[in-house]
Amino acid sequence: MPAGIRPTQNIARKAIFDIIGHDMEGLTFLELFAGSGAIGMEALSSGAKEVFFIEKDQRCFEILSENLSLVTGLSAASEDAPFKLVNADAFVAVKMLARREKKFDIVFADPPYVDGLAKKALKTIEAYDILHPKCTVIIQHQKDEILPKIQGRFFLFKQKQYGKNFISIYNIKNNE
Numbered sequence: 001m002p003a004g005i006r007p008t009q010n011i012a013r014k015a016i017f018d019i020i021g022h023d024m025e026g027l028t029f030l031e032l033f034a035g036s037g038a039i040g041m042e043a044l045s046s047g048a049k050e051v052f053f054i055e056k057d058q059r060c061f062e063i064l065s066e067n068l069s070l071v072t073g074l075s076a077a078s079e080d081a082p083f084k085l086v087n088a089d090a091f092v093a094v095k096m097l098a099r100r101e102k103k104f105d106i107v108f109a110d111p112p113y114v115d116g117l118a119k120k121a122l123k124t125i126e127a128y129d130i131l132h133p134k135c136t137v138i139i140q141h142q143k144d145e146i147l148p149k150i151q152g153r154f155f156l157f158k159q160k161q162y163g164k165n166f167i168s169i170y171n172i173k174n175n176e
Helices: 010-020 038-045 057-070 090-099 117-127
Strands: 026-030 052-054 085-086 102-109 131-144 154-162 165-172
Touching: 010 038, 010 085, 010 131, 010 154, 010 165, 038 057, 038 102, 038 131, 052 090, 052 117, 052 131, 057 102, 090 117, 102 117
Parallel strands: 026 052, 026 102, 052 085, 102 131
Antiparallel strands: 131 165, 154 165
């Protein structure tokens, strides 16, 4: 793991999957700001049909690619791999995924702890058509960054604090 990466704590990772469920069979998963890729790898091991890892930092991207190859025995370039790695800025990647008409059941974003970046990630995810109708969006952020209870069509379903971090889980409002 490159210096400066803060993987999601084991307790927070367990809590995330306790809330969203451990059975990911047939689901599509997007991990933005992937870093170590721990959450996406957990989704893969829980049966996710396809996991997209988005990581901008070249060194993190290379290590993530190596780790995925070790864990799965598949190369990221393999057509059979249940995962895709994208070396790009998360905001640019969301736009690219929307243009390619990719849809996800679960989106996890753990942006660097820079003022406003978690909120910007939430707004960007909400702004582009990359979500299935009953998707879940999970944002990990520092406690100093307060995320809205409602963001467009999202509502804050659950929020938990782990040390100095929060896990905020959003669902899409049902307009029926």
